[in-house]
Amino acid sequence: MATEFDDKDVKNALQSWRESAEKQAERPEWFWARQRARIASGMHEPKLQRMPVMAWAGIAATVALGVALMAGNKPAGMVPIRQQEPPKIVMTDQELMSELENTMNSGVPEALQPASTLVDEMERAQNARTSSKVKEKVQ
């Protein structure tokens, strides 16, 4: 195998490379006809102005601003719902005292009956202890 690589070898290699470049670009006639048809069709297309990126950014910013404003402001024509305050009860001091007395004198609510019974029992036990101590002192 030769190891020298002279100018003739380079020339031959380049010639072979050129042939391979030509061969790889060979295509059937229909390929060229299709390509020409596509070019012709592109020539008759209306020239569309592409919107520059900045224009798209401007549109996006405007939309975002609009959305933000709509979210911040209440739409026109809609009445905000006001939370209704509880009716004010006007009561004189005398009426208040009377109401309190009634509540105190009224029976214990059903839900508090067990607690009421317990308190009664504790009071009774306390009274019983006190009376027995008094009796012992008397004796």
Added chain:
Amino acid sequence: MADSVLSLAGMQGKLNSSVLTAADFDELVRRNQKRIFRLLMALLRDEDAADTLTQECFLKAYKSRESFRGESSVDTWVYRIAVNLARDYQRSKRQGFWKRMFSATPETEDETPLLDSVTDGGSGAEAQLLAREEVDQVWYTVRRLSENQREVFVLRYAEDMSLDEIAQALEMQVGTVKSHLNRALTTVRKRLEEHRRGN
């Protein structure tokens, strides 16, 4: 190349006066489409890209025909458009590298050897195989040249353009073209020598 330049002298005049009809342009396409496709194939090694960019090249030429100043031949002007499109394509391809890295699509770079494309010169099987391998080595090296070196090399050795024509097509000084060509040739030669020593 010189013949086509002369035959396109009338076309050049029409381009300058902006009265190029669709029929005139069809003639320009017919004369150049195979060369432009071949150039783009040699630069990109991608059939779809070469086909699309060939179409784009002529459409761009048609749409910007009023900007043609007649400082070079129509052919050279079309070559310049094609080379610029190839540059843009390769740059966008490089920019999309990371995107492709993380996508499921595999790299479609065509590194297929072109063993069948070399004709048998009547030499022995061993010599024929060596010649085929050397062609592959040239393709391999061309793909790895710098952008300017690759363009100059392809225009010179695949398209057989003169140094002046290459300088006009690439908008370079002739001296710069020579410099790029020398560097490209040195690299190709070195690669071929290494390959032969390896055998």
